[in-house]
Structure formats: C-alpha cells, structure tokens
Amino acid sequence: MSPARLGIADVARLALAGLGTRKLRAVLSALGIAIGVAAIVAVLGLSQSSAAGLNAEIAALGTNLLTVQNGQSFTGGTVELPRSAPGMIARVAGVTDVQDTGQVNGVSAYKSPDINPIETNALSVDATSLHLPRAASTSLALGRFLNAATAREPVAVLGAATAQRMGIDRIWPGERIWVGGRWFYVVGILKPAILAPEIDSSVLIGYPAAEQYLNFDGHPSTIYVKAATARVRAVDGLLAAQANPENPSYVTVSQPSAALTAQAAAKGAFSTLFLGLGAVALLVGAIGVANIMVISVLERRSEIGLRRALGATKGHIRVQFLSEAVFLAAIGGIVGVAAGAAATAIYARHKAWAIVIPPEAWAGGICAALVIGALAGLLPAIRAARLSPTEALWSI
Amino acid sequence: MTGRPAKLAEQAPFQGSREARVLELDAVTKIYPSRPPVTALAQVSFSVTVGELVAILGPSGSGKSTLLHLAGTLDKPTSGTVRVTGLDVAMLSDRQLAGLRARRIGFVFQQFFLAEQRTALSNVADGLMYAGCGVAERRERAAAALEQVGLGHKLSARPTRLSGGERQRVAIARALAGSPQIVLADEPTGNLDQATGDAILCLLAELNQAGATIVVVTHDQAVAARMSRQIQMVDGRIAGDSGEAGEQIAVRPQAARNKA
Numbered sequence: 001m002s003p004a005r006l007g008i009a010d011v012a013r014l015a016l017a018g019l020g021t022r023k024l025r026a027v028l029s030a031l032g033i034a035i036g037v038a039a040i041v042a043v044l045g046l047s048q049s050s051a052a053g054l055n056a057e058i059a060a061l062g063t064n065l066l067t068v069q070n071g072q073s074f075t076g077g078t079v080e081l082p083r084s085a086p087g088m089i090a091r092v093a094g095v096t097d098v099q100d101t102g103q104v105n106g107v108s109a110y111k112s113p114d115i116n117p118i119e120t121n122a123l124s125v126d127a128t129s130l131h132l133p134r135a136a137s138t139s140l141a142l143g144r145f146l147n148a149a150t151a152r153e154p155v156a157v158l159g160a161a162t163a164q165r166m167g168i169d170r171i172w173p174g175e176r177i178w179v180g181g182r183w184f185y186v187v188g189i190l191k192p193a194i195l196a197p198e199i200d201s202s203v204l205i206g207y208p209a210a211e212q213y214l215n216f217d218g219h220p221s222t223i224y225v226k227a228a229t230a231r232v233r234a235v236d237g238l239l240a241a242q243a244n245p246e247n248p249s250y251v252t253v254s255q256p257s258a259a260l261t262a263q264a265a266a267k268g269a270f271s272t273l274f275l276g277l278g279a280v281a282l283l284v285g286a287i288g289v290a291n292i293m294v295i296s297v298l299e300r301r302s303e304i305g306l307r308r309a310l311g312a313t314k315g316h317i318r319v320q321f322l323s324e325a326v327f328l329a330a331i332g333g334i335v336g337v338a339a340g341a342a343a344t345a346i347y348a349r350h351k352a353w354a355i356v357i358p359p360e361a362w363a364g365g366i367c368a369a370l371v372i373g374a375l376a377g378l379l380p381a382i383r384a385a386r387l388s389p390t391e392a393l394w395s396i
Numbered sequence: 397m398t399g400r401p402a403k404l405a406e407q408a409p410f411q412g413s414r415e416a417r418v419l420e421l422d423a424v425t426k427i428y429p430s431r432p433p434v435t436a437l438a439q440v441s442f443s444v445t446v447g448e449l450v451a452i453l454g455p456s457g458s459g460k461s462t463l464l465h466l467a468g469t470l471d472k473p474t475s476g477t478v479r480v481t482g483l484d485v486a487m488l489s490d491r492q493l494a495g496l497r498a499r500r501i502g503f504v505f506q507q508f509f510l511a512e513q514r515t516a517l518s519n520v521a522d523g524l525m526y527a528g529c530g531v532a533e534r535r536e537r538a539a540a541a542l543e544q545v546g547l548g549h550k551l552s553a554r555p556t557r558l559s560g561g562e563r564q565r566v567a568i569a570r571a572l573a574g575s576p577q578i579v580l581a582d583e584p585t586g587n588l589d590q591a592t593g594d595a596i597l598c599l600l601a602e603l604n605q606a607g608a609t610i611v612v613v614t615h616d617q618a619v620a621a622r623m624s625r626q627i628q629m630v631d632g633r634i635a636g637d638s639g640e641a642g643e644q645i646a647v648r649p650q651a652a653r654n655k656a
C-alpha cells in the first residue's frame with residue numbers, strides 16, 4: 001500500500017494553485033525578493049556595462065599612442081628633453097607620427113587682465129607642434145588648429161576644459177585671452193582628448209610664438225608618439241634612449257590607453273555598498289516569504305487535513321509547501337532579474353554603452369532566489385507536515 | 397519502507413474468514429493523554445462488510461468522532477486492533493497508511509472542504525492525485541463521479557456558485573472518484589437544511605445500492621434511521637447495534653462495562 005509519487009507537474013500544479021488563491025499576497029511577498037535581485041543585477045550590470053563602454057572608447061581611440069615625458073633628477077630638478085628628441089624619435093622604425101608640447105613655466109592664462117592672478121584655474125600654457133590633435137586622437141571642436149603662420153603669432157588654441165573654465169564657447173574674430181602679460185587671439189577649441197587629458201586643461205600656442213613672447217626655452221616636455229599597432233611594444237622599449245640618449249633613466253614613457261584600461265577594470269568592479277543593500281533586501285524578502293508561508297500553514301490547516309485524509313503523506317505536504325515558497329521566490333527572482341536588466345539596459349543606452357548583463361548576475365540572482373525560497377519555506381513546510389490530520393480537520 | 401509492513405501491504409485486502417469485511421474493530425480503546433486522561437473509546441468491537449450502509453449514532457462526546465478517526469486511519473488506537481480492508485492499521489507505516497487512505501478510503505465532511513478557487517471538476521480530480529492516477533485519468537474519473545452524484549452539468553462551476561447541497565455532492569464525488577472500498581461520512585447533512593439533507597441521504601442510499609460501502613457518523617436520529625444498520629454510541633461504548641443484514645444484536649451495557 002505504498003503511497004503515490006507526485007510528478008513535477010503535480011507539484012507545480014499544487015504550488016501554483018496554492019499561490020493562485022492568494023494572488024495579492026503572493027505578489028507582495030515576491031516583491032521583496034524581486035527588489036533585492038534587481039538591485040544586485042543592476043549593480044553588476046551597470047558596472048560591467050560602464051567598463052564595456054570605456055573599453056569600447058579605448059578601442060576606438062586605439063592603443064598605439066605612447067607618451068614620452070621629461071623626468072626629475074635626484075635633486076628634484078626637471079631633466080629637460082633635448083630639443084632634438086622629437087626628430088630622433090621619428091626615426092625609430094614603426095613610429096608613424098610624433099608631436100610634442102613644451103610647458104611654458106611661470107606663465108598663466110586668464111580670460112582678461114582684470115582677473116586676480118592667483119585664479120589660474122589650474123590651466124597650463126604649452127607650446128605645441130602643428131599636428132598635435134592627430135597624434136593625441138582628438139580634433140577641433142571649433143575653429144582651426146595652429147599652422148606655420150599662426151604659430152609665430154600671439155595666437156592660441158584652447159583645450160576643452162580650458163575653454164569651459166574660461167567661459168568661451170564660440171570663436172569670433174577678436175576673441176582673445178590674457179597670457180603672460182599680453183593678448184593672445186583664440187582661433188580654435190579642441191574636443192576632449194581622452195588619451196591625453198593634460199591637453200584639455202591647456203592653452204596651446206606655437207613654439208616660435210612661445211619663444212618670442214613668453215621667453216620659452218624650447219624644450220619639449222611631452223612627446224606624443226603614434227606607432228604602428230604591431231610595433232607598439234618594440235617602440236616602447238626604444239623610446240627612452242632615443243628621446244634622451246644621455247639620461248634615458250630620466251625619461252618617463254607611458255601608454256595612456258593602459259591606464260584607461262585599468263580604470264575600466266576598476267569601474268567594472270561592482271560597488272560593494274549597493275551589493276550589500278541588495279543582499280539586505282534579499283534577506284528581508286526571505287523573511288517576508290517565510291512569514292507568508294507560516295501564516296499560510298496556519299490558515300490552511302483544513303486543507304492540510306483534507307489532503308492527508310485524501311492520502312497525502314507528510315512528504316507530499318512538505319513538498320507542496322516547500323515548492324510554494326520556492327515558486328514564490330523564483331517569481332521574485334525572475335521579475336528581479338528582468339527589472340535589473342531593464343534598468344541596466346535603459347541606463348547603458350542612455351550613456352551609449354554596450355549593454356552587458358553578466359551571466360553571474362542573472363543566473364546568480366535566480367539561484368539566490370531559489371535557495372532563499374527553499375530556506376524560507378523549509379520550516380513552515382515541516383510544520384505543515386507535522387500537523388496531525390485529526391487536529392487539522394476537526395479543530396477549526 | 398521496512399520489511400514487515402511492506403509485506404503486509406502486499407496482502408490481498410480480503411482473506412480467509414474475514415472475507416468481505418471492509419472495516420473491523422476489535423476491542424478498540426482510545427485514551428487521549430491529557431490531564432486527566434480521557435477515554436474516548438473503550439473496548440469497541442464491530443465490523444462492516446462490503447455493501448453495508450451503516451450509521452454510527454451518538455450524542456457529542458460519545459466517541460463517534462474518535463471512531464471515525466480510527467476507522468479512517470487518521471489516528472491509531474491505544475489498544476485493540478483496527479483493520480481496514482483486512483490490513484492491520486498498527487502494522488502499517490505512516491506512508492503506507494497514506495497510501496491506504498488514497499486508494500481504499502473515501503471521506504466526506506460536514507464542512508465539505510472544497511477549494512473555492514477551483515472548479516468542481518478540479519476539486520474532485522485533485523483528490524485522485526495521491527492515488528497515483530495520471531492527469532487525464534483523474535479528470536475522466538472525476539467527471540464520471542460528478543455525473544454519478546448528479547452534477548454532470550456543473551463540472552466547471554466553482555464551489556462559490558454552488559448551493560450547499562451541490563457542494564456536498566462535489567465532496568461525495570471526490571470521496572467516490574477513487575472507487576474506495578469504504579466511504580466514511582462525518583455528519584454529511586450537518587450543514588444542510590432538511591430538504592437538501594434528505595436529498596443527500598437519498599444519494600448516499602443510491603450510491604450504496606450501486607455497491608458502495610458507506611459509514612455515516614451522525615448525532616441525528618432521523619439521519620441514522622435512513623441507514624440500513626445503526627450502531628449506537630454512548631460514552632465511548634457501543635450501546636446498541638441493529639446488526640448486520642437486519643440481524644439485531646443488542647449489546648448489554650452492563651456486559652460491556654464488565655468487559656472493560
């Protein structure tokens with residue numbers, strides 16, 4: 001006289017019927033889990049999407065830009081790069097473009113002479129070679145860059161941040177700024193240079209003009225080197241010696257895209273705070289489900305008794321209530337994953353990032369919900385199964 | 397599953413001299429371990445054979461509900477033997493008892509116990525889930541059982557749209573759908589008005605004519621009178637039994653007390 005085994009379909013039918021009779025309650029108790037899962041999925045999704053966005057940007061800009069900067073000596077003084085450095089570097093096999101800037105020390109730029117000299121806005125004044133935007137993977141937002149003629153005149157091109165801080169958003173004839181005690185005319189504004197952010201907060205003028213009007217010594221301070229992609233490693237190794245043969249150890253060579261990649265990885269690392277909040281929401285959700293199940297067992301004593309009379313074993317009753325809790329949590333988990341994914345998609349689209357919802361986020365979210373449902377449902381299910389059928393049926 | 401009960405479980409339902417006895421109680425005593433202990437049944441013995449329509453009649457507190465629990469294998473006696481379709485309840489595990497209830501016992505309750513959100517058909521069909529039938533078979537047998545109790549036209553009605561009498565018919569169909577060897581009905585007319593109750597009793601008589609063995613527990617003399625055999629309960633003892641097949645057996649209260 002062995003009892004019947006309930007198939008998966010029967011268990012699912014029981015769970016759905018149980019939840020279906022109390023829909024609002026089921027929805028509300030699943031909500032807690034949904035919020036927790038949504039928070040976790042969104043945190044993981046958004047951080048990965050933002051990293052993907054940055055990586056895509058880096059890929060678009062290319063990873064073949066190397067920068068060479070002057071270094072510092074043991075005594076703290078600047079070890080200047082020789083004036084011949086750009087020319088020397090251009091001879092390295094695989095180098096496709098070399099541009100350079102030289103910082104003009106002791107000179108600040110202001111929108112007008114009336115501005116208090118200490119309010120420098122952290123802007124620097126740099127002499128530049130004539131094709132800097134090309135090498136630094138940026139371009140002109142407005143106007144044009146310096147040419148052989150304007151490089152000799154008191155003429156400036158502004159970096160993106162410089163223009164913003166000075167409050168200049170258009171180029172009109174006669175627009176000028178106050179640099180080193182004289183007027184310089186603005187002919188162009190650059191777009192942000194992501195790989196060379198130092199250019200953004202710079203006022204760029206020609207080398208001859210810098211030497212003529214600002215007593216610039218003519219030494220380059222940063223050299224932007226574009227190399228053939230396949231040759232980047234090799235060029236990287238040669239640059240220091242090529243730029244300053246006398247003191248190669250005082251030359252700093254870096255690959256800006258590498259720093260950005262690291263930054264992208266850091267962005268991809270999820271926010272612990274929000275994950276923690278998600279976990280708390282999940283915990284609260286679990287308690288909600290457990291609570292609902294306990295109440296449900298109390299309310300459904302007669303149903304439990306009836307089922308036992310109809311031939312349900314304790315195991316059948318246990319499975320029924322456990323599966324209800326798991327179902328409830330699974331619904332919460334699925335809704336939560338959907339909500340988290342939707343939030344990620346909307347925000348990523350808004351930011352023009354690639355939409356990345358990592359599998360560990362959605363699979364983990366649903367698994368976490370299932371485990372929580374099972375844990376929350378366990379105790380109520382055991383209590384339901386322990387209920388004596390006679391008490392359940394005749395003590396209402 | 398342990399060896400012994402499993403072996404018992406495989407026994408044929410009816411054996412030897414106990415042929416055709418669906419329910420047998422032999423010197424059954426039930427004492428509830430409260431303080432002080434309550435003796436609900438004392439040395440109760442009777443048996444029900446296939447095809448009987450029996451009323452167990454008694455006032456509240458007479459032990460008739462306890463008798464129903466024991467006959468329905470929902471509880472076990474303190475001493476004595478309860479056999480359902482020849483199987484000794486004491487020898488069966490909890491799981492085996494569940495199997496026994498699923499396949500050989502049908503219950504009808506005063507409060508109907510129907511799921512209000514489910515249709516009449518689903519209510520009856522779900523009852524067969526524990527008997528191990530497939531979904532299609534369940535629905536087929538449920539529809540047939542509902543047809544039998546006169547509700548063939550209300551298969552998809554929900555209990556909330558049914559009258560009290562119709563609800564009890566659904567519950568009776570649920571008890572009958574698995575073709576159990578015995579149907580135990582606890583005050584089946586207790587929640588119904590006179591006319592509806594009469595109709596339900598007629599239905600039970602009809603079902604009995606069609607072969608079902610039915611035991612009705614009631615406190616109502618009029619209800620008991622409609623059954624072909626009456627067992628009178630007083631203070632946990634059998635005070636009278638109209639006997640099997642019309643044969644009158646009077647159990648003298650004095651003798652029963654001495655026995656205890």
